[in-house]
Amino acid sequence: MHIVVVTISDRASKGIYEDLSGPLIEDWLTTAITSPFDVTRRIIPDGFESVRDTLIDLCDQERVDLVLTTGGTGPAPRDETPEAMRAVLIKELLGFGELMRRISLDQTPTAILSRQTAGTRGRTLIINLPGKPAAIQLCLDAVFPAIPYCLHLIGAGEIETDPNVIKSFKPVG
Ligand SMILES: Nc1ncnc2c1ncn2[C@@H]1O[C@H](COP(=O)(O)OP(=O)(O)OP(=O)(O)O)[C@@H](O)[C@H]1O
Numbered sequence: 001m002h003i004v005v006v007t008i009s010d011r012a013s014k015g016i017y018e019d020l021s022g023p024l025i026e027d028w029l030t031t032a033i034t035s036p037f038d039v040t041r042r043i044i045p046d047g048f049e050s051v052r053d054t055l056i057d058l059c060d061q062e063r064v065d066l067v068l069t070t071g072g073t074g075p076a077p078r079d080e081t082p083e084a085m086r087a088v089l090i091k092e093l094l095g096f097g098e099l100m101r102r103i104s105l106d107q108t109p110t111a112i113l114s115r116q117t118a119g120t121r122g123r124t125l126i127i128n129l130p131g132k133p134a135a136i137q138l139c140l141d142a143v144f145p146a147i148p149y150c151l152h153l154i155g156a157g158e159i160e161t162d163p164n165v166i167k168s169f170k171p172v173g
Pocket residue numbers: 007008009010011012017018019020021022046070071072074076131132133
């Protein structure tokens with residue numbers, strides 16, 4: 001199970017501020033997943049080509065099972081993560097963005113500004129999270145119960161979670 005966390009931020013990629021969201025995602029995964037996996041992190045600038053080329057490389061060359069991105073989902077001119085996703089995904093999974101926006105509204109009214117989405121390309125599942133560190137745990141707690149089954153359905157690696165942290169749901173039969 002190979003997982004890659006991609007932080008998408010002009011300023012974090014230039015070292016103007018420290019990337020907090022990428023490490024938060026890695027820590028969350030380490031707490032929640034009990035089966036063998038490895039996780040690597042990348043930090044890239046915002047922008048359509050930057051995000052598209054990174055995601056295609058991770059899916060088609062690196063054959064990563066799960067890609068979690070953070071940042072670039074808002075309405076600002078340089079926020080082009082959703083446009084890049086549209087160029088990369090073969091199947092969009094709209095429920096991920098819908099659930100994360102719904103749950104995030106309890107935290108902030110600006111949750112509706114995130115255009116985060118998810119989907120698959122080959123045997124890779126890609127999920128966007130907002131850039132704000134405060135969004136990470138909330139969004140992962142919300143959507144992760146469905147991720148092991150999704151990975152199973154697309155023929156990616158199998159994943160087990162600690163039921164005290166995340167109860168994965170797998171339909172029987
Ligand atoms: N990866 C991150 N680590 C730490 N803080 C972050 C991260 N991403 C976003 N933030 C925080 O959330 C704020 C808003 O994030 P947003 O993604 O809108 O940044 P931005 O204004 O588009 O600029 P940039 O893309 O250069 O980070 C940032 O100013 C920063 O304080």
